[in-house]
Structures are given as structure tokens and as C-alpha cells.
Amino acid sequence: MTMPALMPTYARCEVEPVRGEGAYLFGKDGKKYLDFASGIAVNILGHGHPHLTKAIQDQAATLMHVSNLYSVPAQWELAERLVDLTFADTVFFTNSGVEAFECAAKTALAYQHVNGHRERNRIITFHNAFHGRSIAAISATASEKLRTPFEPLPDWCDYAPFNDLDAAKALITDATAGIMVEPIQGEGGILPATPEFLRGLRALCDEHDLMLILDEVQCGVARTGTLFAHEQYGIKPDIMAIAKGIGGGFPLGACLATEKAASGMTVGTHGSTYGGNPLAMAAGMAVLDIVAKPEFLQQVRDTGERLTAALTQWIPNHDDLFVGVRGAGLMLGLQMTEATRPFVNFARQFGLLTVAAGDNVVRVLPPLNIEESHIAEFTSKLTEAANAYRTAKANGEIS
Numbered sequence: 292m293t294m295p296a297l298m299p300t301y302a303r304c305e306v307e308p309v310r311g312e313g314a315y316l317f318g319k320d321g322k323k324y325l326d327f328a329s330g331i332a333v334n335i336l337g338h339g340h341p342h343l344t345k346a347i348q349d350q351a352a353t354l355m356h357v358s359n360l361y362s363v364p365a366q367w368e369l370a371e372r373l374v375d376l377t378f379a380d381t382v383f384f385t386n387s388g389v390e391a392f393e394c395a396a397k398t399a400l401a402y403q404h405v406n407g408h409r410e411r412n413r414i415i416t417f418h419n420a421f422h423g424r425s426i427a428a429i430s431a432t433a434s435e436k437l438r439t440p441f442e443p444l445p446d447w448c449d450y451a452p453f454n455d456l457d458a459a460k461a462l463i464t465d466a467t468a469g470i471m472v473e474p475i476q477g478e479g480g481i482l483p484a485t486p487e488f489l490r491g492l493r494a495l496c497d498e499h500d501l502m503l504i505l506d507e508v509q510c511g512v513a514r515t516g517t518l519f520a521h522e523q524y525g526i527k528p529d530i531m532a533i534a535k536g537i538g539g540g541f542p543l544g545a546c547l548a549t550e551k552a553a554s555g556m557t558v559g560t561h562g563s564t565y566g567g568n569p570l571a572m573a574a575g576m577a578v579l580d581i582v583a584k585p586e587f588l589q590q591v592r593d594t595g596e597r598l599t600a601a602l603t604q605w606i607p608n609h610d611d612l613f614v615g616v617r618g619a620g621l622m623l624g625l626q627m628t629e630a631t632r633p634f635v636n637f638a639r640q641f642g643l644l645t646v647a648a649g650d651n652v653v654r655v656l657p658p659l660n661i662e663e664s665h666i667a668e669f670t671s672k673l674t675e676a677a678n679a680y681r682t683a684k685a686n687g688e689i690s
């Protein structure tokens with residue numbers, strides 16, 4: 292047999308982490324890695340955070356899962372906290388980002404449906420967007436890489452270039468139900484929406500009674516230095532998908548909506564067996580205990596500024612390889628002059644973990660509670676890696 296037991300959908304790297312501690316991962320061979328990938332923006336409190344670990348341990352021993360046949364008081368508690376902290380009036384809990392996206396899309400379609408607009412059943416999305424890997428989510432992206440080999444896919448989205456307000460406006464028809472956008476594109480390469488673009492989309496949605504759906508699965512939950520990225524744009528969505536950071540490593544997502552936007556989400560319209568189980572709620576609550584505090588958010592903004600400043604200072608000495616740094620808070624992208632994957636792979640031997648993204652960007656996604664020393668360690672490892680990379684390239688060792 293040539294087919295491996297594990298379906299070969301990932302090109303996994305050689306690192307085999309067996310233990311984590313704060314901002315570090317330890318490989319099977321004992322090697323220590325500075326983890327500035329955080330499981331792709333998930334481990335926002337780092338590894339083995341005592342408050343999160345204890346909450347999960349205690350809850351696992353008390354009650355792990357009951358299903359949504361029964362009342363789950365912790366769901367009310369976490370939902371009320373999210374409602375207090377955001378634009379939203381109501382929350383649906385999921386286990387992942389793509390499920391939060393699904394619920395967000397269904398909420399928008401149902402809104403139009405119950406308000407007498409059955410014909411409004413299409414969503415405008417953007418080039419380079421990433422909303423997950425379900426059939427609905429890959430059909431919400433124009434990216435051929437994600438779509439192939441699943442074509443033909445359901446045809447329910449129209450795609451505009453990101454940050455092009457006129458193009459989005461031109462796509463609005465009688466069939467448009469809403470507009471779905473990441474305030475900062477993550478997989479697409481840490482590309483922030485411009486304020487004019489996001490505010491313009493809000494205005495278009497208001498004008499045409501469309502749902503503005505934000506996908507904050509990657510940029511949300513304190514990552515950018517505010518609890519949610521859209522707060523920095525001075526706008527509010529109608530519907531928002533979140534996941535990644537909210538469980539701090541425990542699989543958890545949510546769809547948040549206003550009362551108006553959720554008017555179609557009545558009994559029987561949506562569900563999930565695991566969604567919102569007591570264990571996940573304990574994790575979400577423990578994360579919010581820490582990251583929703585103004586002092587914590589301020590610290591993320593300060594740390595983000597220091598890391599950005601350090602990288603901005605570092606780049607001119609490495610401008611053969613690196614172009615610039617962009618992003619917000621601790622969601623940063625280092626743009627390279629060439630494809631990033633070989634460098635990201637190469638940097639691992641120097642104990643540095645980052646993530647490649649679109650548009651030749653190295654994603655820098657540290658835990659949100661890193662300290663000054665981690666920034667210094669990061670730039671010094673980056674220097675080591677860049678210098679060795681240059682030599683290896685000159686010797687023809689990098690393809």
C-alpha cells in the first residue's frame with residue numbers, strides 16, 4: 292500500500308513537538324523552538340498557561356459534554372460576556388473557524404429570507420480571502436489553489452479585489468444578501484483592509500440593506516491589540532465569525548450577530564453536536580478572563596509596536612531578502628523579495644517557528660503575552676537564519 296494511514300493532505304515539516312511552555316515548543320529530539328506561529332494564531336496565551344490549563348482540567352473532571360438537547364449554563368455565561376464586549380446581541384458556538392463562517396453565512400441568507408427577500412441569496416467576497424475548507428468556504432474564495440480539484444463548486448459568491456470599494460459596489464445586484472470580508476487578510480498575506488474600504492463596505496451594506504459579515508477568525512480575539520480588529524476601523528458588523536484564539540488551543544469558534552441580523556435564526560435552523568459544550572465554554576471563559584482586560588490589550592498594542600519597530604530597524608540590513616513589515620498588534624507580516632516557504636523552512640533549524648502566507652509574507656504570530664526578551668530573541672534568531680540563508684543560497688543549497 293502506498294496510501295499512508297493519515298490522509299496526505301498536509302506537507303508537514305520535520306518538527307515533532309512533544310511539549311510546550313509559554314512561547315516555546317520542544318521537539319522530540321529535545322530541540323527548543325521559539326514559537327512565533329502559535330499554532331496559526333491559536334495559542335494566544337502561549338503553551339501550558341496555568342489559568343487555561345486549570346480551567347480545562349477542572350471542567351473535564353466535572354462535565355465534558357452533554358449535547359444541545361440540554362441546557363448548558365456555561366453557554367449563556369460565555370455568550371453574555373461576548374455580547375457585553377461587542378456589537379453583538381446573540382452568539383452561536385462552533386468548534387472551528389469554518390463552522391463559524393458557515394453559521395455567519397446562513398445567518399445572512401436567513402435574514403434576507405425572513406425579511407421577504409428570497410431572491411437575495413448571494414454573498415460578495417474578496418480575492419485572496421480565506422474562510423476555511425468546507426465546500427461553502429472554498430466556493431467563497433476565487434483562489435484556484437483552494438478550489439481545484441473540487442470544481443464545479445456551488446455558485447453563490449461574487450468576488451471583488453480586496454480593498455477595491457468600487458469593484459465591490461459594482462457587484463451588488465438584486466441577488467446580493469451580504470458582503471463577507473476579513474478586516475486583515477491572514478492566509479492572504481497579513482493584508483489590512485484600508486479604513487476607507489471597510490467603512491465604505493459598511494456604508495454600502497447600510498444603503499442596500501445587506502449584511503456586513505466580518506471573518507475575524509484569525510485577526511480577532513486580541514490579536515491586533517483590540518479585542519476585535521474592526522474596533523480600530525470605527526465600524527460595526529452585523530455578523531462576525533471568530534475562532535482560533537478564543538479557545539487558546541481548545542477547538543472553539545463562534546458566530547456573533549445583532550438581533551436584527553439573527554432574525555432568521557430560529558429553532559431548527561442550525562445546530563452542532565459538540566458546539567458550545569461545557570469543556571469548550573470553560574476554555575473560552577478562561578481565555579476571555581485574561582485577554583479582554585484593557586491592560587492586556589494595551590500590552591498587546593505596546594508589544595506589537597516594539598516588535599514592529601525592531602523589525603523595521605532590522606529590515607534595512609537584510610533588504611536583499613526582506614521588503615517591509617505590515618499588520619497590526621501581534622498579527623504581523625514580513626514581506627520578502629522572494630517566495631517565503633524556503634526561508635520559513637530554513638529558519639526552523641535555528642529554532643524559529645513562523646508561518647508562510649500569500650504575497651511572499653512570513654507571518655509573525657507570537658503568543659500575545661510575550662515579553663521584551665522574546666522580541667530580542669526573535670530578531671537575533673532571524674538574523675542568524677537570514678545570514679545562513681544568504682550563504683546557503685549563494686552555495687546553491689536552496690532551491
Ligand SMILES: *Cc1c(COP(=O)(O)O)cnc(C)c1O
Nearest residue numbers: 387388389421422423477508509
Ligand atoms: C483559519 C481561518 C478560517 C478557518 O478556520 P478553521 O478553524 O481552520 O476551520 C476561516 N477564516 C479565517 C480568516 C481563518 O484564518
